[in-house]
Amino acid sequence: AQKITQTQPGMFVQEKEAVTLDCTYDTSDQSYGLFWYKQPSSGEMIFLIYQGSYDEQNATEGRYSLNFQKARKSANLVISASQLGDSAMYFCAMREFTPNDYKLSFGAGTTVTVRA
Amino acid sequence: DAGVTQSPTHLIKTRGQQVTLRCSPKSGHDTVSWYQQALGQGPQFIFQYYEEEERQRGNFPDRFSGHQFPNYSSELNVNALLLGDSALYLCASSLGRPSYEQYFGPGTRLTVT
Numbered sequence: 736a737q738k739i740t741q742t743q744p745g746m747f748v749q750e751k752e753a754v755t756l757d758c759t760y761d762t763s764d765q766s767y768g769l770f771w772y773k774q775p776s777s778g779e780m781i782f783l784i785y786q787g788s789y790d791e792q793n794a795t796e797g798r799y800s801l802n803f804q805k806a807r808k809s810a811n812l813v814i815s816a817s818q819l820g821d822s823a824m825y826f827c828a829m830r831e832f833t834p835n836d837y838k839l840s841f842g843a844g845t846t847v848t849v850r851a
Numbered sequence: 852d853a854g855v856t857q858s859p860t861h862l863i864k865t866r867g868q869q870v871t872l873r874c875s876p877k878s879g880h881d882t883v884s885w886y887q888q889a890l891g892q893g894p895q896f897i898f899q900y901y902e903e904e905e906r907q908r909g910n911f912p913d914r915f916s917g918h919q920f921p922n923y924s925s926e927l928n929v930n931a932l933l934l935g936d937s938a939l940y941l942c943a944s945s946l947g948r949p950s951y952e953q954y955f956g957p958g959t960r961l962t963v964t
Contacts, residue, residue: 739893772955777957778939778941778957778958778960779955779956779957779958780894780941780943780955781955782952782953782954782955785952826893826894828893835906835907836907837882837884837899837906837907838884838896838899838907838909839884839886839894839896839943839953840896841893841894841895842893843891843892843893844892844893
């Protein structure tokens with residue numbers, strides 16, 4: 736079963752506007768972490784933001800914020816004030832903090848194109 | 852502070868050949884994970900090495916094997932290459948003790964013809 740679902744294959748956003756990337760996840764564990772990574776065309780995965788399942792407040796990192804809705808099992812990424820350099824592929828990922836499970840499970844990704 | 856490095860950047864191999872990819876973790880990190888990312892898809896976990904042992908493996912055949920050296924660097928070996936092995940291979944490093952952050956390298960683009 737798919738653990739991470741990203742339903743938006745591609746999105747266009749105007750420069751300086753905000754964009755929301757959707758992510759839903761599936762787990763029966765109580766302890767887990769949710770991540771967002773950015774992958775430019777160069778290929779490197781760049782860590783953006785992290786949200787733990789027990790964190791009471793939504794995570795924020797500069798222009799990135801995570802809208803965490805635990806009951807809905809969603810962890811949407813909001814990028815504010817989009818810049819041309821934000822054009823990239825964005826991946827949502829999850830790690831379940833169960834014994835002997837160290838892997839990240841990734842979604843299929845969303846391509847974001849920022850227009851001038 | 853050196854990040855995660857991988858070599859080579861690109862590689863072209865023929866079906867049936869064997870390939871070795873290399874990864875040096877971020878300074879201070881002792882754990883290395885390998886992921887395969889097919890074109891247009893998200894990365895898939897291959898395995899993770901900690902203290903020179905494979906401590907978790909994803910759903911990949913035995914043709915995929917690895918090694919971790921005492922300096923924490925790692926190799927990924929793929930035998931009997933198939934066309935379907937063409938992908939970007941990403942290495943990620945982290946700390947073995949409970950820590951959630953995994954830092955990724957730039958990847959090795961493998962093309963099998």
